[in-house]
Amino acid sequence: MSKLTVRAYIRERFFPHIWCPGCGHGTIMGAMIRAIHHLGLKKKDVAVVSGIGCSARMAGYLDFHTLHTIHGRALAFATGLKLSRPELTLLVPMGDGDALAIGGNHLIHAARRNIDITAIIMNNNVYGMTGGQASPTTGYGDYASTVPYGNIDRAFDTVKLAVGAGATFVARTTTYHVTELITILEKAIRHKGFSVVEVLSQCPTYYGRRNDFASAVDMLTYYKTHTIPLGSKKNAETPELIERGIFIQQEKPEYCAEYDKIIETASKGR
Amino acid sequence: MGKNLLFVQGNEACVEAALYADLEFFAGYPITPSTEIAELLAYRLPRKGGKFIQMEDEMSSMCAIIGASLTGAKVMTATSGPGFSLMQEALGFAVMTETPCVLVNVQRGGPSTGLPTSASQGDVMQARWGTHGDHAIIALTASNNQDVFAMTVEAFNLSETYRTPVILLLDEVVAHTRERITLPEPGEIAVVKRLKTSVPEGTDYHPYLPREDGRLPMSDFGGIHRYNVTGLMHDMWGFPSTNPKIVYGLMRHLVDKIEGHTKEITRIKAFDADDAEFLLIAYGSSARTALHLVRNRRARGEKIGLLELQSLWPFPTDAVRDWCASVKCVIVVEMNMGQIYHEVTKAVDDASKVFLANQINGNFITPTDVLNFLRIIQGRGV
Secondary structure: OOOOOHHHHEOHHHOOOOOOOOOOHHHHHHHHHHHHHHHOOOHHHEEEEEOOOOHHHHHHHEOOEEEEOOOOOHHHHHHHHHHHOOOOEEEEEEEHHHHHHHOHHHHHHHHHHOOOEEEEEEEOOEEOOOOOEEOOOOOOOOOEOOEOOOOOOOOOOHHHHHHHHOOOEEEEEEOOOHHHHHHHHHHHHHOOOOEEEEEEOOOHHHHHOOOOOOOHHHHHHHHHHOEEEOOOOHHHHOOOOEEEEEEEEOOOOOHHHHHHHHHHHHHOOO | OHHHEEEEEHHHHHHHHHHHOOOOEEEEOOOOOOHHHHHHHHHHHHHHOOEEEEOOOHHHHHHHHHHHHHOOOOEEEEEOHHHHHHHHHHHHHHHHHOOOEEEEEEEOEOOOOOEOOOOOOOOHHHHHHOOOOOOOOEEEEOOOHHHHHHHHHHHHHHHHHHOOEEEEEEEHHHHHOEEEEEOOOOOOOOOOOOOEOOOOOOOOOOOOOOOOOOOOOEOOOOOOOOOEEEOOOEOOOOOEOOOHHHHHHHHHHHHHHHHOOHHHHOOEEEEOOOOOOEEEEEOOHHHHHHHHHHHHHHOOOOOEEEEEEOEEEOOOHHHHHHHHOOOOEEEEEEOOOOHHHHHHHHHOOOHHHEEEEEOOOOOOOOHHHHHHHHHHHOOOOO
8 A cells, every 4th residue: 555645635726625623524534535545446436426515515625536416416416427337436425414304315215226335424413504503413402503492303313224224334433433434434435335334523613512512622522432332341331322333234236236237138138 | 111110109209219319328207297208218228238227206317317427428317297396406407517418308287296197388487497597408399209209319419519408398298199200210310429528538627618619528427537516606627616707607608508509409390381471389289289270271271380399498589580570470379378478479579469379278289279269369259
């Protein structure tokens, strides 16, 4: 492996980025770059498709084939792209609103098809780009600009949703656990099928400020103290802790490969 | 000769033409009365190595074809009213990113669920202005299955030529009427190939830098050039920009590349129009009715003609004005509340001579319906 130069993977002319000080998204972008570097993927082999939101800006910053689409539909564009050009490695970074609210249907159907795409859900529990509204992962009782009296909606469990929808690789980690994040992303990208990686990512500006986190450091500390590796003994005694790790990793027929078989059958003129 | 004859629905003619025009990728969602297009392509596309995918809704169908088109494939989707509404946001993305694609909308009665199995031409204005923001668009129609074939190929050709989505506005009557068509031999109708860049690998490629003729050669997304595609206003690199000069330049380019070629894009058929005193203007299945009436009244010696519009957008204002200049009376025949009628009144020098003969109850507009309008206009009574 050659020595990593992060600069080789970014479009420097678009920096500084738009993310707020303390935002977790840059950590995730850095981890993505490292995972791609570790896997030895060439820049021309990788496409990044994004939707709308803070998360989606990542596409423009990265020096891959990049497609910045419309809110919630990144996976639908990516599905067309991947099926038409299966040799590309597709990464789809999305925010929690992008992936789970407006784009929730596309997420579960991409999972059902098991198309070889890595969906990275950067979950900061809030709509950041529009200024801090409640999202599908804003917790019950949390505060946001559209839930000024406290949130009465219950939050999605991204991992359970992805597992239930049939994703063949499902993992969760946080921006505090960067080494783990890089390893998980490597495995997710290498996985032949639909991968969902949920990364808890701090938004000190809009989520933290309204929910008793004084700083980004406080939020990272929370990720450290309130998460636990999947399957650890302490887990049973402390069910309130959020589990991290790989929840599902299984081999199932991949969509593009399955379609190739359709072409083979059809071209025989059945 | 015989092997080239088919007895098919309009939807089947559309499929035959799409394959003739080298369609490689289709994404869609079932909806009456367009579903046969998806069903046939699910069967036909993989036989020639193409790809078909049934998506989870119309929004994702439109998005998927845009993704596939960017990689270099010729793409299409097909839908009807409610699905057309759902596709509008992604349609705007295709306009903004200049991604060639063909969207077939087999019109049915609306608004809302409306009349799923009935005739209507109510989506003409939605085709023009359905997606938000200022933009230009191309929309074509056809009145019979041979023309469905021709206009479908044309839709692909214009889409590639102008790097734009093209809407093919069919309607329930045309889509489900069975009639004979002759399949052209390969090469008989020109098929426009995608204009690709000659910029070699390793050299800077500007995806949004128009050539002198206004065209933008493409590089297959995911291929030898890495670039950015965004629905935001963007510069020649495809990177977001709010610079007023760049925004203005892009807006002008997006509009002018189509509106500035209205004459080349215009497709009009004239029947007995040269000496007509009464000129019918119609399109899609309404033009069948209008043509029947024209033939019928001509046989009785009346000076009546038909202008069949096969391209609706950009509206052929100049051509319509010229054709209407010397006629006594213009009657627009359509199955809506006058969506093209209003365009015609804007185009002609004297709007007071333009009348609307329409049908909006879900029934197909008949020659008798139009004749009754004509008799009233002529002061003869029904």
